Amino acid sequence: MEKVYARTKTFQKEMVSGFCPGCMHGTVFKLIGEVMEELGIVDKTTCVLGVGCCGLAMEYITYDNTTSPHGRACAVATGIKRSTPEAVVYTYQGDGDLASIGLAETMSAANRGENITVIFVNNGIYGMTGGQMAPTTLVGMKATTAPQGRDPKEHGYPMHMCEILNQLTAPYYLERTSCNNPANVNKTKAAIKKAFRNQLDGKGFSMVEIVTSCPTNWGLDPIEALDFLENNMLKEFPLGVVRDKSKEGA
Amino acid sequence: MARVFMKGCEAIAEAAVRSGCRFFAGYPITPQNEIPEYLARRLPEVGGSFVQGESEVASINMVYGAAQTGTRAMTSSSSCGISLMSEGVSFMASARIPMVYVNVQRGGPGIGAIQPAQQDYAQATRASGNGGFRMMVFAPATVQEAVDMTYAAFDYAQRDRNPVLILADGVLGTIMEPVTLPETRSPEDVAQLKAQCRPWALVGHDPEKEARSFIAPGNWDTKKQQQKCIDNAALYESWKADVQVEELYLDDAEVVITAYGVSGRIARSAVQNLRREGLKVGLIRPKTVSPFPYESYEKLDFNRVKAILDVEMSIPAQMVTDVELAVKGRCAIETCLHSGGEIMGRAEIMDAVRKLCR
Incomplete structure (x- = not known):
């Protein structure tokens, strides 16, 4: 019988995922693993994990891995890449990590045009700590620290990181995708591949923002969470390429 | 070797380069600005990297990243800036990553004064971050001692896989004195020192051929975390021989x-x-x-x-x-x-x- 699907060598053989049902971290790490295998870079890649649910992956992946202090992933990646330019370095960060506590590190690495790949997983809530309000929480969406829902008068509005970074000159590639259906999963994989390829070609800062669901902290079952993502998250965070310098002024 | 007349901060920076330092990230603060300024010129001459971080917090984490590849890496700051670095230093002490940093002390607490003081002794020796870790802390009294201690600090850091602090002050940072500079390590020696870190450093591994490098500043497993603390304590105890x-x-x-x-x-x-x-x-x-x-x-x-x-x-x-x-x-x-x-x-x-x- 022909083998048409296999776990990538980027995962530990005996791992059992601790991600919740309906969580998309597993999908995203799988896509990253496929891209790394297809580009033949598994043996020279380092993953810089942010702090949050994504940190569980430290036990799952097989290639070089470090954990940064909360929010500092882009600074840690800067140090790795600058001191060892032949390494392929990517950060994997949630919305609290990248857009709240790590906003300065994210913006500054993007502004310097660091030749790194940033995978930004945006589910609009703090997962690991139990559903607190994130910088990307939707207006009206309930969080354990915004029990009446996000109120713009008190909490402001969701932050759009691709668009914010698009104000800077240096970033090379910024795209927002999702993993809510097979077509979008494929688009996400293509975006991740492009973001890694840009680094291999020395193009500079690339970020893929992936809008995902968090059924556990949204208080929804996985199917309802997909509907919420489609009907609410994607209205606030429209998908598409925000910046692609490879397409500019050819 | 001929003696040269140098300012303390610049002499420290030159000693670091001679010891094999190839990465520096830092943020401006008085009275230590001559260290980053000197290294911004000097590191590119030897194939190293200099980054002006957006903050002390970012800078120490850049150093954390660079040092994880086995590159000899350093930062410097003064008092209140050192406080901001405490998170990264604690991570390095936990993940056992070698690094050298310099505190050119000024008045405190808070923003204190930009003039020389020694207000950071307890922080340096007892709690340079959360978690009860310790570091070797050198306290130079002359520019010559600052040079010799900085040069040696990188070797101690690599020996122990632990941060090492040079606890200087604003007098030493800004004074000019004649110094004899140590021998410059050759590019081959510097490459060799980096290669020695290969067993633990982030250098890329093919999972089908060898185990990955995994830099862990913490553990899910409480027994493993307790063992880390026991191992660290044994290291700290061993320093009695280094007084x-x-x-x-x-x-x-x-x-x-x-x-x-x-x-x-x-x-x-x-x-x-x-x-x-x-x-x-x-x-x-x-x-x-x-x-x-x-x-x-x-x-x-x-x-x-x-x-x-x-x-x-x-x-x-x-x-x-x-x-x-x-x-x-x-x-x-x-x-x-x-x-x-x-x-x-x-x-x-x-x-x-x-x-x-x-």
Whole structure:
């Protein structure tokens, strides 16, 4: 019988995922693993994990891995890449990590045009700590620290990181995708591949923002969470390429 | 080798490069700006990288990243900037990543004063971040010592896979003195030093052929985390063999001055003057404040020593806590203190000793 699907060598053989049902971290790490295998870079890649649910992956992946202090992933990646330019370095960060506590590190690495790949997983809530309000929480969406829902008068509005970074000159590639259906999963994989390829070609800062669901902290079952993502998250965070310098002024 | 006339900060920076430092990230703060400024010029000449971080927090984490590849990496700051680095330093102490950083101390607490002080002793020796870790902390009193200690610090850091701190001050950072610079490590030697870190460093591994490098500043498993703390404690204990101290006239001293860094230098000068007056004064000057030279005090004859004078540019006194631990109540301990950027005066130290000799 022909083998048409296999776990990538980027995962530990005996791992059992601790991600919740309906969580998309597993999908995203799988896509990253496929891209790394297809580009033949598994043996020279380092993953810089942010702090949050994504940190569980430290036990799952097989290639070089470090954990940064909360929010500092882009600074840690800067140090790795600058001191060892032949390494392929990517950060994997949630919305609290990248857009709240790590906003300065994210913006500054993007502004310097660091030749790194940033995978930004945006589910609009703090997962690991139990559903607190994130910088990307939707207006009206309930969080354990915004029990009446996000109120713009008190909490402001969701932050759009691709668009914010698009104000800077240096970033090379910024795209927002999702993993809510097979077509979008494929688009996400293509975006991740492009973001890694840009680094291999020395193009500079690339970020893929992936809008995902968090059924556990949204208080929804996985199917309802997909509907919420489609009907609410994607209205606030429209998908598409925000910046692609490879397409500019050819 | 010919002696050169250099400013403390620049001499520290040059010593780092000669020891094989190839990465620096830092953020401007007085009185240590000459370290990053010098390295912004110097590191590219030797194939190294310099990054001006957006903050001390980012800078220490850039160093954290660079050091994880086995690259000799450094940062520097002053007092309140050092506080901002505490998160990254703690991560490095936990993940056991070698790194050297320099605190050119200024007045404190808070933004304090930009002038020299020694207000960060307790932070440096006891709690440079959360989690109860320790580091080797060198306290130079001359530019030459700063050079030699910085050069050696990278070797200690790599030996122990632990951060090492150079606890300098604004006097030492800005003073100019003649120094003999150590030998420059060749590009081959520097590459070799990086290669020696390969067993643990982030250098890329093919999972089908070898185990990955996994830098873990923490553990999900509580037993593993406890074992990490046990292993770290054993490392800290091993530093007893690395104590460095200057001792003067302890054989007949009736009053012993104890001081580190710039205060130690001024105290040394006071001791020489008082000896010419015929007063039986000695000196214990810790050159490592962590590990602290407790043994030096143990050697004293407390039937003869009337008092110890602890001299610091810190109010309240901080090193005195270690002196008390060493003396264990066997003689009086007095203090002579300055702070806020007010430099210690030799005459004051001499007056304080004369009073104790009466």
